[in-house]
Amino acid sequence: MPEEKQLTAWGHLAELRSRLFRVVLALAVTTILSFVFAEKLMTYLAMPIGGLDKLVSIEVTENVSVYMKVSLLSGVILAFPFVLYQLLAFTLPGLLPAERYWVLGAIPLATVFFLSGVAFAYFVMLPTALPFLVSFTGIRTMPRPNNYFNFVTGLLFWVGIAFETPLLIFILAKVRIVSASMLAKQWRIAIVLISVLAAVISPTPDPVNMGLLMIPLSLLYGLSILFAAIARRSERPSKETAPGSTA
Numbered sequence: 001m002p003e004e005k006q007l008t009a010w011g012h013l014a015e016l017r018s019r020l021f022r023v024v025l026a027l028a029v030t031t032i033l034s035f036v037f038a039e040k041l042m043t044y045l046a047m048p049i050g051g052l053d054k055l056v057s058i059e060v061t062e063n064v065s066v067y068m069k070v071s072l073l074s075g076v077i078l079a080f081p082f083v084l085y086q087l088l089a090f091t092l093p094g095l096l097p098a099e100r101y102w103v104l105g106a107i108p109l110a111t112v113f114f115l116s117g118v119a120f121a122y123f124v125m126l127p128t129a130l131p132f133l134v135s136f137t138g139i140r141t142m143p144r145p146n147n148y149f150n151f152v153t154g155l156l157f158w159v160g161i162a163f164e165t166p167l168l169i170f171i172l173a174k175v176r177i178v179s180a181s182m183l184a185k186q187w188r189i190a191i192v193l194i195s196v197l198a199a200v201i202s203p204t205p206d207p208v209n210m211g212l213l214m215i216p217l218s219l220l221y222g223l224s225i226l227f228a229a230i231a232r233r234s235e236r237p238s239k240e241t242a243p244g245s246t247a
Contacts, residue, residue, distance in 0.1 A: 031075030038071040048126040066145045117163030169224035173231035180229035
């Protein structure tokens with residue numbers, strides 16, 4: 001028996017290593033492919049500031065460094081569904097068939113939520129935040145590419161991650177850590193946490209940008225309550241039929 005457990009542990013480690021290797025390989029492939037259109041992507045990302053000609057480089061290697069960072073971000077976004085599948089597939093052998101269905105179904109939904117967060121940050125937050133930052137105190141601002149693209153890509157990524165809240169709550173409800181009723185009762189605490197999160201992610205300290213982020217995060221919290229109810233609802237039939245089965 002100890003030898004079987006040891007073999008099982010080594011088998012899990014081997015599978016984890018295999019899946020991590022696939023993740024790294026996928027990220028490498030998508031990042032290399034992103035080199036082809038990274039310049040166009042940089043042009044698109046620079047549109048909220050007025051275009052690439054509004055940025056000024058002061059270092060010889062700065063443009064190359066920015067090109068690499070944008071390519072890496074693009075590679076992560078392109079590989080996101082595959083990476084998520086590999087991470088979730090590692091847990092599939094220990095799940096019931098119904099639970100595997102939920103896990104696999106969460107992959108396209110997680111991608112949609114992430115891209116929705118990226119789109120919200122780009123089309124709503126950046127157009128309101130950048131004019132405030134550039135014109136603050138009236139001092140002329142000439143953004144550096146490295147600073148600007150770090151700011152933009154960081155905002156897009158973290159807002160996209162924040163939009164994954166409903167799926168995270170669904171998983172926590174599935175493992176019985178949270179419930180819909182508990183989330184509904186703690187809505188005041190949730191609003192406080194959402195405001196703190198908005199203050200951290202928001203690019204400016206003004207209430208306008210914080211409010212712009214708090215509104216979708218609050219709606220996502222309401223959606224999280226619905227997801228938690230769905231996660232627990234699938235358990236009710238088995239509980240209801242249990243007394244009848246013993247009769």
